[in-house]
Amino acid sequence: MKKLIAVRNLRLCTKDCLCLYVCPTGATDTENSIIDTEKCTGCRACADACPGGAISMVPAAEYPPQQKKDVRVLSPSFALAESKAAQEALAARLAALGGGSDFGRLMAALARSVRLVNEDLLRESGYMLPQSGNAHALLKKLAADPPSAAFPVQAARRLLKLLPDNDECG
Ligand code: SF4
Ligand code: SF4
Numbered sequence: 556m557k558k559l560i561a562v563r564n565l566r567l568c569t570k571d572c573l574c575l576y577v578c579p580t581g582a583t584d585t586e587n588s589i590i591d592t593e594k595c596t597g598c599r600a601c602a603d604a605c606p607g608g609a610i611s612m613v614p615a616a617e618y619p620p621q622q623k624k625d626v627r628v629l630s631p632s633f634a635l636a637e638s639k640a641a642q643e644a645l646a647a648r649l650a651a652l653g654g655g656s657d658f659g660r661l662m663a664a665l666a667r668s669v670r671l672v673n674e675d676l677l678r679e680s681g682y683m684l685p686q687s688g689n690a691h692a693l694l695k696k697l698a699a700d701p702p703s704a705a706f707p708v709q710a711a712r713r714l715l716k717l718l719p720d721n722d723e724c725g
Contacts, residue, residue: 557597559612561590565679567609570671574601574610586690587678624680632680639673691720 563574565588567725574583582594590601592615602610624632646666653659698711 557595557615559590559597559599560595560615561597561599561601561610562613563588563590564609564611565675567607568605569607573604573607577601577604588675604713614642629680632676636673636676636680639676640667641671645658688720691715 559580563583567589577600578584579598579600580594582591584672585591590610597612599612605606634636643666646662646669650659650662650666651715653662694711694715697706698708698715701708
């Protein structure tokens with residue numbers, strides 16, 4: 556039986572994806588950034604590879620479920636997410652104006668960087684975003700063939716429209 560499992564501290568993670576390359580089981584590659592404890596064998600390759608010290612090995616035990624976030628935390632998170640979305644839109648407009656110039660490329664990089672921060676913010680607020688090609692495909696499938704009458708088809712379609720597939724964005 557494994558004694559240790561890996562956990563990732565999202566606040567220290569710089570998204571360089573080294574842990575995704577070294578993990579032999581794919582445990583580090585999840586939509587919500589939480590390392591899959593079922594797949595983790597405790598080999599610690601990810602913790603050794605992580606340049607930011609964002610991964611720790613902890614005893615493999617039953618932990619209490621994650622607590623729901625209080626509205627006092629969620630409200631400022633949503634306000635910050637809105638301001639980040641405005642920053643991204645502004646940077647994207649400046650990138651378009653700058654074209655292929657250094658300024659344009661800097662603004663394009665800024666827009667992308669702000670988006671990544673915002674995606675983390677929303678994920679921390681409890682939302683799974685269809686960032687990857689796989690998540691896009693799943694959401695499209697659910698929208699086309701809803702699992703129940705209560706499934707929010709319109710919301711799923713709008714989400715797909717608003718959030719580009721990051722695998723395609725490159
Ligand atoms: S190696 Fe560390 S910093 Fe890089 S993506 Fe994994 S957890 Fe984040
Ligand atoms: S400890 Fe090993 S198996 Fe577990 S997430 Fe890290 S690299 Fe993957």
